[in-house]
Amino acid sequence: MKIECSEIRFSRDGFNLRADAEFCEGLHVITGRIGSGKSTLASILAGTEKPDTGIVIKEGISSEILSMQFPEYHLTHMNLDPEIRSWGVDAETVLGIAGLICPEEKDPMTLSRGELKRLHLACLLQKKYDLMILDEPFSSLDCIWKRKFKDMMNEIDEGVRIIFTHEKRVLPEYTNLWTISDGLLLRVE
Amino acid sequence: MIKFDHMIYREIQVPELNIPEGLCSVFGPNGSGKSTLLRLIAGIDQPDEGTILINGNSPRNTECGYLSEFPDRNIVFERVADEISSPLKFRHLDCNETEEKVRGIIQEIGITGLYDKNVTRLSGGEKILVALATAISIKPGLLVIDEADSHLDSQTASGVFEIIRRLEIPHVVFCTQDMNRVEEIADFAVYMENGRVAESGEPSSVFETLGETCFSPGNTES
DSSP: OEEEEEEEEEEETTEEEEEEEEEESEEEEEEEOTTSSHHHHHHHHHTSSOOSEEEEEEESOOOEEEEOSOGGGGOOOSSHHHHHHTTTSOHHHHHHHHTOOSOTTSOGGGSOHHHHHHHHHHHHHTSOOSEEEEESTTTTOOHHHHHHHHHHHHHOOSSEEEEEOOOOSSOOOOSEEEEEETTEEEEOO | OEEEEEEEETTEEEEEEEEOSEEEEEEOSTTSSHHHHHHHHHTSSOOSEEEEEETTBOGGGSOEEEEOSSGGGGOOOSBHHHHHHHHHHHTTOOHHHHHHHHHHHHHHHTOGGGTTSBGGGSOHHHHHHHHHHHHHTTOOSEEEEESGGGGSOHHHHHHHHHHHHHHTOSEEEEEOSOHHHHHHHOSEEEEEETTEEEEEESHHHHHHHHTTSTTSTTOSOO
């Protein structure tokens, strides 16, 4: 099981991204400053953005998820219960994992941003994916939930997991550490 | 001084709180009421009971710059230059003066490369920098920033707060999940839990009370 970027090149408005990399089974952390191309690469790997040249090759991957930086982009319903059920998971279980004590008819957009991120991650982690691409999953989480999410990620031992993040203090155990600098993806460890 | 007097709004209760001029950090667990408190200070929401006064004026009579925790909620116009110049244009400032001010601001924030770009195509962090540039374009007496640093890398966030400090805005109230930042730059700290101000004062004294919890600097990683 792996995902490979073969001679990926992407240009827009003067920004250039280059990526040649292979992500094997395990957890990969990709860091980089704002505007370095993390979200663009995440979109290219997920297939929601097309590179100008090069291809993304996926082997042995039959299920995948792109978790976007902004949890509000994932919402498809106006109430918690149908929103959670739209993931095909149990609402009570998810609310428990996310630590949310609120009526199931509550509008998810009335949650705080951190709570909304917890809800999204709790839905996501209820399912198994061969490929998980997580764009800034720690963003907006408080220190308690950063630790919890780190522990939950450490419990997953199957599939290819790629985390794009600027978080440095709380990270799960990773297989490889990567960085994007001046639009170039490089393996650091 | 920002003065709360027997303020109640939905689940938020602040019987008394006095925030002095300078950089004030509001921090605490997700869902503790930080964003609501910031919206009240900015005058976006109004108390059900009691008052909030900023140097004796209501928040809605205070010139305020506000950055939402949802970056897309800050954006009105598509082009970066139009977005940043909008508060000045709404005040009917001369076109040449507006242009000059916008050029100066984007240079100061370090986003000259974004001038003509479409805001919708920016990264989350870049959207925050554009929103900040827009908010400070009017030189507000109060700047309210809701967890902007969660979208920024550490180096960029530090640079942003250096700029904010340089601007000498009388009141800056910012929410963050980075306790090291609170310790480094805040003049005053407010720790919230369950819709209440659990602790407030100088950051060192607030952190001393919070002890070994992860809401103290240095304990985040463990």
